[in-house]
Amino acid sequence: MEVLHMFGSEEQKRLWLQPLLKGEIRSCFCMTEPDVASSDATNIECTLDRDGDSYIINGKKWWISGAGNPDCKIALVMCKSKQPDASNRHSHHSTILVPMDTLGVIRVRPLTVFGQDDAIHGGHFEVHFENVRVPTSNIILGEGRGFEIAQGRLGPGRLHHCMRAVGLAEMALELLCERAASRRTFGKALYQHEVVAHWIAKCRLMIEQTRLLTLHAAHALDTKGSRAARKQIAMIKVAAAQMVCKVVDCAMQVYGGAGLSGDFPLAQMYAYARTLRLADGPDEVHLSSIAQLELRDQLKKAQAKL
Amino acid sequence: MEVLHMFGSEEQKRLWLQPLLKGEIRSCFCMTEPDVASSDATNIECTLDRDGDSYIINGKKWWISGAGNPDCKIALVMCKSKQPDASNRHSHHSTILVPMDTLGVIRVRPLTVFGQDDAIHGGHFEVHFENVRVPTSNIILGEGRGFEIAQGRLGPGRLHHCMRAVGLAEMALELLCERAASRRTFGKALYQHEVVAHWIAKCRLMIEQTRLLTLHAAHALDTKGSRAARKQIAMIKVAAAQMVCKVVDCAMQVYGGAGLSGDFPLAQMYAYARTLRLADGPDEVHLSSIAQLELRDQLKKAQAKL
């Protein structure tokens, strides 16, 4: 959605953005591939081949969230040009619009996360593209500009993930406190066990720190734009994902066996929380970006001192 | 099995231990209850009521591993006497043999762990006992001696858990290394990313330390007996459970999205590993025991110095 809004042509907006905004249809974003390490997007292999007025697309994608939703009518597919410009590793890729009902678009199977299929949200699918043909006008921004698009897209998307993570952690802490107040072992309520009490304190601390960081990043995004807020966005991506995993894990532990069962939402919450350390790029890749930006900033500061 | 071997009467051994040893039948151990915090066994509420030559049992149990296996013919049930000796909080409980086909024994439902039902191993069941009547000769050791039995039982059982945990962690590290050698991002194999390399080193370190501690505890158990080895057993219980969670989680991260999916065994391994921090008593209870035993030992040492 953000992609079309930011980078779509008038025609593309009319055809796809308007129905998306009206909620009539949904979209999916197809980058990750099963056969290559996709946290480095230059690895993407799905081919884009020009043939007259059309492009032909061939490749395998997976973890495509929402692709199983019957309302999902349009895919944004990241591809690699068959005849790329050899000089620039970052201009080989393109993003193209592919209607889901095009011949050759195959929803192969839903993937599971810790055995669960997340069907409510349309699941995460393996999707194959076999000789899929679309008009050249479907390309966004132009051939070779896939990276720009991937960059621009991720800022707002990541903020949403982080807000959800903070909310989820709040819910987990609430559940934790409830249980800690209602069960007793060894003559004390669970919350009177100092170890459990300190978990509660540490969870609150982690949640507050992440909440404030998220608000700060949102403010930077609104006021300075996606490029200037890159470090902040990367920071909350890492912080929120790791925080929510720890908070939900704590809550699970306080519930004892019940925490792992289907009687409480915690195990399912954990499965979701754990995906956040990978979806939209693994922690490690973001930490490397933060480090790079930090070093750049420190260097500037050092030079300014001279 | 260990319980009958150590504490069973001749009659009990003949009837149940021999078919168990021959592999003709299986057993389950019923302690945990849904309505009370069962990591403190004095909370157990399932009632044991003497009525002439019989006992009548009423209560709810859950997380009963193996209860769903059709070969599971006998349950060891921990109960609380209706008329306990008020003076000693640790002599209210008893362990009694209940054939699974007795009237009133109801397998209510299998529980799930992270949504998975572990059916291969017979699952983990909620089991209710409604006016279940068994002869008084089914009691093990005698009324009020349930704690002794629970203590004696757990040593060897925990060792098995820890050995399995070490094995599982070895498998996870092997899988991790395989993937780290076969995928590339940003111009390097994953194992050449220093962060991933250090994970490998730390996993190996953790596994070795836990393996040696487990061997040491096994040796203590064999040579000094279950009572003297209590501290060691508690130590490996905590160490192995936490270690295997960390190692499997690392491996999952190195697999990226694939690690969470059903295409690799890692997510399922994690679900199992995570149960080890709770099954047979949560980490926190064991840490408290270790602390108590350590303080006792330090005190002895201090006095010996005087």
Add this chain to the structure above:
Amino acid sequence: MEVLHMFGSEEQKRLWLQPLLKGEIRSCFCMTEPDVASSDATNIECTLDRDGDSYIINGKKWWISGAGNPDCKIALVMCKSKQPDASNRHSHHSTILVPMDTLGVIRVRPLTVFGQDDAIHGGHFEVHFENVRVPTSNIILGEGRGFEIAQGRLGPGRLHHCMRAVGLAEMALELLCERAASRRTFGKALYQHEVVAHWIAKCRLMIEQTRLLTLHAAHALDTKGSRAARKQIAMIKVAAAQMVCKVVDCAMQVYGGAGLSGDFPLAQMYAYARTLRLADGPDEVHLSSIAQLELRDQLKKAQAKL
């Protein structure tokens, strides 16, 4: 200073607060005692004995910051009444003004922190009070109100500590980046070692989170007052102290042997950072307070839902 401002009588303000504000003299706060665990202030034993128009003070204090400064003219001493009101454990203590040149006030010795004496800031002294006599008008607020005062005092004081901690951490990260850019091992600059790069990223993350939390707490203190901001103040106290220890330790590691030496300020910074986990109350006591306040808040929320 804050104490006199908030709780002093007109006379006390005139005599002591004005010269303090003018920078003519300095003060010290005497609570901690060598012979009792002083993180629980109800343990304080220094006696306060009424004798006509005077109080007589007897006791030992230590870690009295600034007591060695020649400008330090006035001490605020926490004492326990000899005839306390038995019913309320929290009204046995008082705070009283003691001019440092009163007969019986003895600066016994400076204490060292990791072997360093912090002499620049006036050091941390052991101070004994032997039959020290002061007029009854020197008591602040009245006998038995020492706890109120200790509470009121600590909010702003802790904020200052946290701000200093954030500043110190910034300096450590700057030093770290400098070194990481100027040294090479195994064919790369240190910052190109991914592990070092990730430390940089994590340090930045921790600093930002603590900075925002501190600003948030300062805002709460200014707008809602010290009582309402208690949870926030406790949170930053813990977060800032632990954060600065980690950041400085990282920087020390990146400096190799040099980091421990006197050639760089890092070892001294660490010694200071480490005191923050104890001064003004150890982490553990604050974590327990946060937990208690959080549980209270969660309970209110739960009741509001009904």
Add this chain to the structure above:
Amino acid sequence: MEVLHMFGSEEQKRLWLQPLLKGEIRSCFCMTEPDVASSDATNIECTLDRDGDSYIINGKKWWISGAGNPDCKIALVMCKSKQPDASNRHSHHSTILVPMDTLGVIRVRPLTVFGQDDAIHGGHFEVHFENVRVPTSNIILGEGRGFEIAQGRLGPGRLHHCMRAVGLAEMALELLCERAASRRTFGKALYQHEVVAHWIAKCRLMIEQTRLLTLHAAHALDTKGSRAARKQIAMIKVAAAQMVCKVVDCAMQVYGGAGLSGDFPLAQMYAYARTLRLADGPDEVHLSSIAQLELRDQLKKAQAKL
């Protein structure tokens, strides 16, 4: 000492090893340099220049343990040949014997660790070599074989460090337990605070794991030799250093303010413990070695399966 024993010529042994073994003199090992990152020994710059029957040595070394001891009569100095064999980066360095009273050997200054000078053990010195001339027969093994020597030396040396670390940690835990038993806050002895109790348990766990790993490595070193035991030696180096830092830090925290002061040995113990994460190579370098050896082993295992 080990170096001469393993690699010295008969002459070298007679002149230096015998008095060392009799305890008449002491030695020091000079590798680290202030101006280059010495954790990568290929960076070493101190020059070795052949001039007829002599070598001339020029360079700066620091952190030379024991150099301040008046009995320290002989230094083993790592140098870089002025005309090295360009083809092999690992054959540029040599180790040479330099009597401490040779003209041009200058003990510049003692270094401090957290402000302390460790004078009892002879301190850690900055030592300069200015046109120092020694006979060519002083070279050990031959020019270009410094790496071999550094490798061979470190195995046994590291084991000693680790044993000391385990002993130090035991002492810290003993001190911790003593204090935890003798002080009270909030109505309980410190050891009854569950958080402190769990620290005791975790310290015991860490110590046991490291002790067993150290014994295991010592056994491997004795039975398989220094080369085959490389992974184990690197593992204990990292484990012991990190463990002892954590245990001593815990003990310090339990002592409150007293833990940082000179009244108890803990702050000094911490300063020593912290050096172990750097001396004989920083943790990070050892973790990288472990990872490399582990990957090699996993690869062999994988091939053996085929």
